Amino acid sequence: MRYLMLCLALTLGLAHPLRANEAARAVISAQLEAFLAQDVARAYSYASGFIQQKFSSPEQFGAMVRDGYPMVWAPSDVTFLDPKEIAGKLWQNVRLRDAAGAGWIVEYEMIKTDEGWRINGVRVHAAPDASV
Numbered sequence: 001m002r003y004l005m006l007c008l009a010l011t012l013g014l015a016h017p018l019r020a021n022e023a024a025r026a027v028i029s030a031q032l033e034a035f036l037a038q039d040v041a042r043a044y045s046y047a048s049g050f051i052q053q054k055f056s057s058p059e060q061f062g063a064m065v066r067d068g069y070p071m072v073w074a075p076s077d078v079t080f081l082d083p084k085e086i087a088g089k090l091w092q093n094v095r096l097r098d099a100a101g102a103g104w105i106v107e108y109e110m111i112k113t114d115e116g117w118r119i120n121g122v123r124v125h126a127a128p129d130a131s132v
Contacts, residue, residue, distance in 0.1 A: 020117070021083050024092050024110040027117045028080075035065065035073050048111055048118040069124065071098035072106060081105070090117075095127060103127030 027046050034043035040062030044052065047061065055061040066073045077097035084091045090110040097103055107123040 020090060020112070021092070024083065024090055024108070024117045025080050027110070027119065028092060028094060028108055029078075031119060032072070032075060032078060035062075036075075038062075040065075046119055048113065048120040050120060051118075069106075069122070071096045071102070071104045071124065072122070074099050076101070089120075103129065 031043050031046040034040070034046070041058040043065070044055075044058035044061045047055075051061070055064060075096040076099060077095075079095040081093040081095055083093065092108045092110055094106045094108060095103065096106055103126070105125045105127050107125075108119055109121040109123075110117050111120045
């Protein structure tokens with residue numbers, strides 16, 4: 001009986017990060033889809049309160065992404081990489097290809113809120129190789 005309880009506890013403990021990762025990926029995917037549809041209000045809804053306060057409106061947020069992060073605004077290819085936990089925060093790495101064909105690694109900082117997972121910021125790096 002103890003063995004069964006231990007196995008159950010380990011299984012549930014390991015499943016929680018997996019569910020968090022799946023939920024974070026769903027939020028990122030939904031935001032990318034919203035950008036592709038040019039639905040900045042919906043894309044803005046996936047940003048954390050910190051990001052929403054910083055840009056104060058969906059239109060300002062959308063303009064910042066469109067002008068500063070074209071690989072996020074209109075990716076031609078999206079591949080989710082392994083997530084990382086850094087200092088207790090979930091970072092989901094995503095490999096994107098922009099409209100010109102360049103490869104990028106976008107690191108999404110994800111935070112858990114009362115409303116679910118939200119995007120709290122991104123870091124962008126050129127992909128180590130051009131193929132995505």
